[in-house]
Amino acid sequence: MAEALVTAKNLEQFIFRVLAANGLPEVDARTVANLMTAADLIGQDGHGVFRLAQYVKRLKAGGINPTPDLVLAQEFPASAVVDGDNGMGHLVMDNAANVAIDKARQTGVSWVGSRNSNHAGPASLYAMKALAEDMIGLYVAVGSANHMPPWGGTDMLLSTNPIAVAIPAAERPPIVLDMATTVAAYGKVKTAAQRGEMIPEGWMIDRNGKPLLDPKRSSEGFLLPIGGPKGYGLSLVFGILAGVLNGAAFGRDVVDFNTDSESRTNTGQFILMLNIGAFMDPVEFKSSIDGVWDEMKSSACLPGVSEIRLPGERLHATRVERSSNGIPLPAALLEVLDGLAEENAVPKLERAAG
Amino acid sequence: MAEALVTAKNLEQFIFRVLAANGLPEVDARTVANLMTAADLIGQDGHGVFRLAQYVKRLKAGGINPTPDLVLAQEFPASAVVDGDNGMGHLVMDNAANVAIDKARQTGVSWVGSRNSNHAGPASLYAMKALAEDMIGLYVAVGSANHMPPWGGTDMLLSTNPIAVAIPAAERPPIVLDMATTVAAYGKVKTAAQRGEMIPEGWMIDRNGKPLLDPKRSSEGFLLPIGGPKGYGLSLVFGILAGVLNGAAFGRDVVDFNTDSESRTNTGQFILMLNIGAFMDPVEFKSSIDGVWDEMKSSACLPGVSEIRLPGERLHATRVERSSNGIPLPAALLEVLDGLAEENAVPKLERAAG
Numbered sequence: 001m002a003e004a005l006v007t008a009k010n011l012e013q014f015i016f017r018v019l020a021a022n023g024l025p026e027v028d029a030r031t032v033a034n035l036m037t038a039a040d041l042i043g044q045d046g047h048g049v050f051r052l053a054q055y056v057k058r059l060k061a062g063g064i065n066p067t068p069d070l071v072l073a074q075e076f077p078a079s080a081v082v083d084g085d086n087g088m089g090h091l092v093m094d095n096a097a098n099v100a101i102d103k104a105r106q107t108g109v110s111w112v113g114s115r116n117s118n119h120a121g122p123a124s125l126y127a128m129k130a131l132a133e134d135m136i137g138l139y140v141a142v143g144s145a146n147h148m149p150p151w152g153g154t155d156m157l158l159s160t161n162p163i164a165v166a167i168p169a170a171e172r173p174p175i176v177l178d179m180a181t182t183v184a185a186y187g188k189v190k191t192a193a194q195r196g197e198m199i200p201e202g203w204m205i206d207r208n209g210k211p212l213l214d215p216k217r218s219s220e221g222f223l224l225p226i227g228g229p230k231g232y233g234l235s236l237v238f239g240i241l242a243g244v245l246n247g248a249a250f251g252r253d254v255v256d257f258n259t260d261s262e263s264r265t266n267t268g269q270f271i272l273m274l275n276i277g278a279f280m281d282p283v284e285f286k287s288s289i290d291g292v293w294d295e296m297k298s299s300a301c302l303p304g305v306s307e308i309r310l311p312g313e314r315l316h317a318t319r320v321e322r323s324s325n326g327i328p329l330p331a332a333l334l335e336v337l338d339g340l341a342e343e344n345a346v347p348k349l350e351r352a353a354g
Numbered sequence: 355m356a357e358a359l360v361t362a363k364n365l366e367q368f369i370f371r372v373l374a375a376n377g378l379p380e381v382d383a384r385t386v387a388n389l390m391t392a393a394d395l396i397g398q399d400g401h402g403v404f405r406l407a408q409y410v411k412r413l414k415a416g417g418i419n420p421t422p423d424l425v426l427a428q429e430f431p432a433s434a435v436v437d438g439d440n441g442m443g444h445l446v447m448d449n450a451a452n453v454a455i456d457k458a459r460q461t462g463v464s465w466v467g468s469r470n471s472n473h474a475g476p477a478s479l480y481a482m483k484a485l486a487e488d489m490i491g492l493y494v495a496v497g498s499a500n501h502m503p504p505w506g507g508t509d510m511l512l513s514t515n516p517i518a519v520a521i522p523a524a525e526r527p528p529i530v531l532d533m534a535t536t537v538a539a540y541g542k543v544k545t546a547a548q549r550g551e552m553i554p555e556g557w558m559i560d561r562n563g564k565p566l567l568d569p570k571r572s573s574e575g576f577l578l579p580i581g582g583p584k585g586y587g588l589s590l591v592f593g594i595l596a597g598v599l600n601g602a603a604f605g606r607d608v609v610d611f612n613t614d615s616e617s618r619t620n621t622g623q624f625i626l627m628l629n630i631g632a633f634m635d636p637v638e639f640k641s642s643i644d645g646v647w648d649e650m651k652s653s654a655c656l657p658g659v660s661e662i663r664l665p666g667e668r669l670h671a672t673r674v675e676r677s678s679n680g681i682p683l684p685a686a687l688l689e690v691l692d693g694l695a696e697e698n699a700v701p702k703l704e705r706a707a708g
Contacts, residue, residue: 076632078432079462107432109465109626111433113633136595147648150662153653165591175594176585227580233531233665236650237519240529241490244642245633251649272463278430279467279599295605296590299507302563308504311587 004334005326005352012037014337015052017346020057023066025086032090035125040327044122044178046187046288048354049329050114051121053275053336054257055088056344061261064088070095073247079247081263082114086264093269097129097137100273104135108278110139119144119257121162124178124315130166131174134282137166138189142267145239145256147186147223147264152234154207157251160185161238166312168276170286172293181235182223188225189215189232243268278310299317326352358688358705359680366391368691369406371700376413377420378442379480386444389479394681398476398532402540403683405475407690408611409442411700415615418442418472424449427601432461436468443474446622451483451491456629458489462632467600467624473498473611477518478532478669480620480625482538484520485528488636490628491520496621498595499610500578501540505586508561510576511605514539515592520666522630524640526647530666536577543569543577574632597622627634682707 006014015033020026040048058064068087080099084092096112103110120126123139126154130137143159150157160180167175184203192199193215204212204221212221225231243250248268255265277280299308316318322328329337341348360368368385374380394402414416422441426434434453450466457464474480477493484491497513506509510512514534521529538557546553547569558566558575566575579585581608597604602622609619630636653662676682683691695702 014630043637072635076462076629077460078464079629079632081633106431107461108430110464111463111628136599150650150653152659153650153655153662155653157649157653165595166590167594175591177591179581179584179587194531207656211659226584227533227537229663229665230533230580233533236646236665237529237531240521240646241519241628243489244646245628245630245639247634251646274465274595274599275430275433276599278433279428279435280601285599289594292590292594292598292605295511296504296507299504299509299511301507302559302561304507304563308507309583311583311590353586 003328003330005328006349007326007352008037008323009040009041010350010352011049011327014134014314014346014349015342017190017306018052018056018344021258021344022056023345025067028088031094031152032088035090035094035121035251038125039121040123040313041225041319042124042315043322044124046101046191046194047122050333051119053340054284056259056340058118058257061094061292063257063261063263063265068092071214072099075265078103078110080112082112082117084114084117086116089267089269090116092117093120093126093271096269097271097273100271101129101133101135104275105133108275109272111270111272114243115246115266117248117267117269118265119267120269121335122178123162124176127164127166127178128174128176130273131168133273133351134168134276136168136276137164137179138272138274139164140238140242140270141269142239142248142250142254144265144267145186145258146254148182148225148235148284149222151225151229151290154222158232158235158239159254160223163238168286169289169293170283172290173287173310173316174312175292175310176315177317181225181231183226183231184223184303186223189218192217201306242270246270341343357684359705360394361690361706362391362677364706365394365403365681366668368695368700368703369403372406372410372694375410375637375698375700376410379421382442382445385448386442386551389444389448389475392479393475395578395676396476396478396669398478399678400539400545402477402690404687405473407694410617410694412472412611417611417615417617417619421444426453428631432457432464435467435547436466436471438468440470445536447473447474447480447493447625450623451480451627453627454491455483455487455489458627458629459487462629463626463627465624467596467622469502469600469602469620469622470618470624471602472619473621476532477516478520479528479569480559481520481532482528482530485522485626488522488630490522490630491518492581492626492628493623494592494596495623496602496604496608497534498608498619498621499540499612500608502536502586502589503576504590505579505583508576512586512589512593513608515589515596516576517592521643522640523643523647524637526644527664527670529643529646529664530664530667530669532669535579535585535592538577538579540577543572547572561569585602596624602625608673635694672701
């Protein structure tokens, strides 16, 4: 089997069928399938259909509740905590983002946290829900496995705790920052290991503080935070805001969802929505963001650099390209998906012609 | 003249007198003097009385308005924009933080931005205003001089755009993160130059992309962001949130307040306040933060590391120490302050006995 292209429509339909076959109500299966496909469309290959087998494993093992009863456990005019009842993280955060948008329309800004949630795919998906509403979205999650000690330590008490911020522009693509607080995301280390490649110095160290360059030895070391103690501080603070404040897991309580498919993860996240109209005319603001784009692009470049990039530029280009040409899936993943089709008695994922 | 200790009380009184002599109403001079002294108490030596001469220069040159008329230019139930009328940044952000606290008490979360503000000292001061209110504070500012290009570029369009987050604990000190989005703050480079020391590789590069190690050559290069493109993304996004969204300066419009004392800077900042009681019982939350402290401290250490530190730990220890023993001021600074006393016809700053 070789790499093949699939259309977003077929991919979404396939994911929908697999999730519905695993007990998700149709409306929820559609929501999750749409978000997972959106992850593949924007090039977040490690966070889209790549995760389907893992989610199904957790659904079958009882690690995720297919029919959660989402409730607002806390509510103030501009804030809330959604208790996800251990449902799919996508559902929980889609719901939280919708609540946040409704609130910010009234109050100017809103902050909605989650507990008893789960891995929800790429951070940018939820921040980007702001864009169509003339809002700015900011999303933070407690990562679903600890790969980092506090600065100077060796006990892995912290995760990559990512942040995403999405800011609408007028004619230019939106500015979308989506980053881990570690130099490299753990997925990149796993990818290098699969390919038999070394990783650059600065990504990981071992328990003696020495650079770890062979990703096959990754279990002997840990990820390094950006800016040393600064990235440690960001990861810690984001973990408190997305975890502790919501009554969600943090520190030693974080369940490694890669190795444990049964335990409730009690994942925490939060989404902040800023109503641009509460600050200035949204048309004027978006036009100013076009200006920011052009100004950054206008900078002279270092030797060897051909062009300044804006955060979200590649994401946008990937979405445009994949929406029209299809989403490329590697052979190994297609094999896993065909296995899922068989196991769950749904039609195989249709490959695009050509 | 040698280094000397001064008490916080005497320092605050001295700053108050100098500011009042430069046209600030007494109540405003007191507010600013209190915040500037607080900066010295927490060890932010580059952001306290060290800046007084520069502020006075701007006040005398017309670069700062001593009697601003602060107004809420925009207001929603949970958000606002304070127009600072080119007043001292401390006044503007003290006001913004108070507005934000009042709002968050009602709404759960609030976000108050500023425009026509000025340099306001260390970011942590305003975030820390949350602590006594059982709130979490988050502050971001557009830095008052551009020292960084977009990633891969050579035009200095971005500043160190710092972030501070303050989180209350019960028995332990609060967690206070206060960091620039660059590997090193520009002040550290200036300090190294004054001392005739080299700076470490990774702080700055020159226009050819080569490491710049001699801080006396700092004008030939620029600061590096934390995590490469990630820190660039953070600086960009923070600058948009604290600057563009408030109608404040960003990019090429940022005035370098070190070299220009006359032009209105139109500095932008924002403060976010989270009412912990809107999420969970504040007593339970603060006890959980004690738990986070103890958990991080419990980590085994890398060879050569004796103890894990929490963000804000040193700040807290410095405040305790200086509150009881006094604030050490270097000889060169004391000389400047004595000059200011003479120039503004106020009594010299009294040195502590001993």
